[in-house]
Amino acid sequence: MPTVLELYEKLKPKLGEEEAKALIEFVEASVERRAATKEDLQRTEMAFKENLQRTEMALREEIHRLDQKIEATKTDLIKWNFGFWIGNVAVLSGIMFTILRAFAEK
Secondary structure: OOOHHHHHHHHHHHHOHHHHHHHHHHHHHHHHHHHHHHHHHHHHHHHHHHHHHHHHHHHHHHHHHHHHHHHHHHHHHHHHHHHHHHHHHHHHHHHHHHHHHHHHHO
């Protein structure tokens, strides 16, 4: 890859001294702008990573909250299920007691 001076020396006879110098300056400025763009990309990447970490933490907190809610719901379901079956056993026992009493009186 030619150096800037070598490129200038090759372009000077074809373009002229001022035009070659202007072209070299333009190329150098373009390279500097690209270098700044790389820094911008690095800053953008860091901001993206930070945002991703914040989003991940928020999702973890939401998942934890939902897990707690599911556990509470399970507990409530077990309580209601137990109450339902106790109620069923009591009603069936009452019906059986009434039927047995009716047959025992005959």
